[in-house]
Amino acid sequence: MSIGVDYLRVVRERFEVLKGQGEKTFAQLREEDFHWILNGASNSIAVLIQHISGNMVSRWTNFLTTDGEKPDRNRDGEFETKRMSKAQLLVCWEDGWRVFLDTLESLNEQDLEKIVHIRGQAHSVIDAIERQMAHYAAHIGQILFIGKQIKGEQWENLSIPKGKSDAYTNAMNGK
Numbered sequence: 001m002s003i004g005v006d007y008l009r010v011v012r013e014r015f016e017v018l019k020g021q022g023e024k025t026f027a028q029l030r031e032e033d034f035h036w037i038l039n040g041a042s043n044s045i046a047v048l049i050q051h052i053s054g055n056m057v058s059r060w061t062n063f064l065t066t067d068g069e070k071p072d073r074n075r076d077g078e079f080e081t082k083r084m085s086k087a088q089l090l091v092c093w094e095d096g097w098r099v100f101l102d103t104l105e106s107l108n109e110q111d112l113e114k115i116v117h118i119r120g121q122a123h124s125v126i127d128a129i130e131r132q133m134a135h136y137a138a139h140i141g142q143i144l145f146i147g148k149q150i151k152g153e154q155w156e157n158l159s160i161p162k163g164k165s166d167a168y169t170n171a172m173n174g175k
Contacts, residue, residue, distance in 0.1 A: 002109055004108075004109030004110075004112050005109055007112065007126070008104070008107055008108075008109070008112075011104070011129055011133065012101070012104055012105065014133065015100070015101065015104065015133070015136070016101075018136055018137055018140045019097055019101075019140075021140055021144060021158050022093070022140045022143050022144075023093075024156075024158050025045075025143055025144050025147040025158070026045075026086070026089075026090065026093075026147075028147060028151055028154075028155065028156055029045070029086075029147055029150065029151075030086075031085065031086045033045070033147070033150045034046045034049075034084075034086055034089055035081070035083070036146065036150055038149075043079065043142070044081065044146075045089075045143050045146055045147070046081070046082070046084060046089055047078070047079055047080075047081060048139050048142055048143055048146075049089045049092055049093050049143075050078045050079075050082065050084075050089075050092060051075075051078040051079060051139065052093070052096055052136060052139050052140075053092045053093060053095055053096030053097075054073060054074075054075065054078040054096070055075075055078075055096070055132075055135065056096035056097065056099055056100040057070075057073075057095065057096055057099050058070045058073040058075075059100075059118065059128075059132060060099050060100045060103040060104070061099055061103075063103045063107075063116060063128075064111060064114060064116060064125075066117075067117045067118065067119065067120065068116065068117065068118035068119070068128070069118060069119045069120075100132075104129070107125065111125055112124070112125050112126055113125070116128050118131070144158065
């Protein structure tokens with residue numbers, strides 16, 4: 001397998017893990033939890049979903065041929081509180097991920113050598129992918145943190161629980 005093909009496979013897997021972590025958080029939350037904010041400087045999970053989806057649709061629609069900041073995107077509007085239901089928010093989430101993952105899946109090794117533009121600035125395709133990895137991971141980390149704060153002791157851990165690293169490693173190694 002070539003490095004480019006392997007890279008595309010690995011980043012897709014990593015993005016799917018991020019998507020899954022968000023969805024495992026959503027599954028633990030009630031409708032009103034999506035709109036909880038700590039203070040006026042904070043974003044709710046609903047706002048983060050709107051922003052992530054808006055970013056994905058803008059960046060990944062016609063990814064190789066148009067600037068990633070589409071003229072019809074209202075980025076500031078993504079941060080305005082809209083009273084969307086949990087079901088509506090999950091549709092918004094899926095819409096963004098569908099555009100993104102379909103585009104990522106359509107890329108081939110030769111595409112990795114191309115240049116794309118985001119807000120008029122040139123980026124290699126690899127740089128654009130990595131830029132989005134950092135961006136989406138940061139926001140999904142915020143979603144998990146908010147979910148964990150809301151759920152408190154009822155939070156169902158999404159990774160290795162505290163104090164369970166050795167048991168996890170032993171189980172992975174068949175011990």
